[in-house]
Amino acid sequence: MSPASTSVPKLSKSLxxxxxxxxxxxxxxxxxxxxxxxxxxxxxxxxxxxxxxxNGVTTSPSYQDVCSGSTQHAESLQISFDPSKVSYKELIQFFFLMHDPTTENRQGPDIGTQYRSSIFTFNEEEQKIAEQVKQETQKKWYPNHTIVTTVEPITNFWDAEEYHQLYLIKNPEGYECPSHFIRTTPKV
Incomplete structure (x- = not known):
């Protein structure tokens, strides 16, 4: 491992x-x-x-770089939370119900590796919880479809440009992916 690789951020610099x-x-x-x-x-x-x-292969990518599909980064969200208010497990359970984890490199009309379904873990405990929740969700919510979500250690995280932060609060009429809603019944 080169010395430069140890300085790659895994946590948002502004979180x-x-x-x-x-x-x-x-x-x-x-x-x-x-x-x-x-x-x-x-x-x-x-x-x-x-x-x-x-988890892409380039450093400090721009939105345009990521959209090109050449960087292998996923559009991602980092959530800082107090575990006495909400658990990691609960956040991961919600993850599987707020999007379609059975579509590879796609959510609704958004297609490309940047739209993949992934959980990026910081330690073995998160990895174990995410895998367990994935298995439980597969059985209960997606019995006739295969969950394609990857669960992998986080290797890097780069903040998106400022205009992407709180985008739908700043732009209430902005684009929302039609696959982002809370599922209440299993996928048939």
Whole structure:
């Protein structure tokens, strides 16, 4: 491993992350809608959220770079949360119900590797919880479809440009992926 690789950020440089908080990093298609639905569902239970680009092969990519498909980054969301208010497991359970985890490199009309379904973990405990929730969700919610969500260690996270942060709050009429809604029945 080269010395430069140890300086690659895995945590948003602007995420509020007080002592005792944990971080969940997910990719569920368009990061605007992912951020928006988590804010609506959890509100004050979350300390902070930042959209960005995770687990790609280039450093400090731009939105245009990521959209080209050449960087292998996923549009992602980092969530800083107090585990006494909401658990990592609950955030991951919600993840599987707020998007379609059975479509590879796609959410609704958004197609490309940047829209893949992934959970990026910081440690073995998160990896174990995410895999367990994935298996439970597969059986209960998607018995006739295969969940394609990857669960993998986070290797890098780059903040998206400022205009992407809180995008749907700043632009209430902005684009929301039609696959971002809370499922209430299993997929048939």
């Amino acid at each position: 509020l992350h007080p002592s005792g908080n944990q971080v969940a990093t997910i990719a569920a298609g368009c990061f605007w809608g992912t951020e928006n639905i988590y804010r609506k569902q959890y509100g004050d239970k979350l300390t902070d959220l930042k959209v960005g680009y995770a």
